Amino acid sequence: MVATSLRHPDDQYSLAPLPWPLSIQNYADAAAQTDVIRLLFNTFAVATGSTVAQLLIALLAAYAFAMFDFPFKRVLYLGFVGTWLVPFQVTMLPNYVLLQQLGLLNTLAGVVMPTLCSALAVLMLRQHMDSFPKELVAAAEMDGRSSWSILWRVVVPNLRPALAALGLLLFINAWNEYFWPAVVLQRTSSVVQLGLRSFMTAEGTNWGAMMALAGMTCLPVFVLYLALQRHIVNAFVRSGLK
Template structure:
């Protein structure tokens, strides 16, 4: 007699396609599952807060005087000495007084011309000097460069009186030439351009020399076209520095309607200072620089990045 064993039927399985989690994992709430690395990214974002906090504080300290200048300028003249940090009530009384008292448009035009000429002259001298330091090797090169850059460390107050006597003897008082002439050379500009020229490919200079170009043509036909971003950035920085200069223009330009720096000083008197007018005139003087920096800030940042000053 033969016995036949019948196996019980198999239970159906719920296994999904390969690579899919088990059904038990699918039954978990959707909110509990997070993409891989999300917790690490959140932790990394919070870890940056302690390092950014000092930068935020320093940024606030730097911006607050500018904010206070505009707030005071937009207040009525009677509230110029108010200590309320919030703006209001708004009034254009101070701006109207400034426009009626001093020729602000002519002052801004003269200041723009002075700053442009000074920046262009300093840029030209810096190009020639830095090209000489980077292109050729000569006796005493390092010593001369250190002395050249060391002049940047000499305080302006030390050379102010000799420069004033020289400008006075040349009959250049109350002229833009008298403001520009003693500041034709900028050691800062030479130092920055030399950093760019040191990294300039020597092969291009050698190829230009093999083509028969003299050094002067090599500078203007090979070097300058490849340094346009750096020259633009440095020119903007020199222009802003010349625009913000106060002591030397105020000393040379004795006429109160010459430059904006001198015109603002006209609101300071022995009988009292008109702080509302001073803030309004200062706000108008800052607007061109704000516009230049807003539209060309990429070149200003690029000047530091490309020069290696990080």
């Protein structure tokens, strides 16, 4: 990807492993053909909104399943996780009709709304909370703290590595999503995945400019990983500890 983006447009089909002479013409063409800043900002807004909502809902649901006892708890949990097995294509049409009735087609909010809850996130956080020392929760209850206070002041600070790893996974999934934004946004190129498609025309594909935009698209995720790397490593290290 990087090598192709740095080749001269006339050499985009070259098989040489290293581009030479180096050229930034593809980046200039990508910036001229698309509004790179707007594409990156819209995609970041969609991915961030989806990730934050999924983490928040997953935290509340996982805390309830792990810490509370209520009737049909196991059945409800299995039913909740079972929704993870339902392909998105099955719910796509009802979601589309609902967005049409709400007037949210061709909007970024319409892209985010059906992704507000993730059964995978609930499943992963519930596993981490099951291994959380119940003595700490009992001590906080004896100290007079409410369930809401225990969640945010006792449990969440100890789940930072897991939340960082899960948040990065959810963010990447939302960032790379193509199918649903293409359905909701229709012909508009409002996110980077649809912007990449604009380089594929009936006359041919501008691979150099496409790879240049793809390279710029990878940078935010790479920077986010670098920022969360320590927490992610801790999540993998602690996942094998009792």
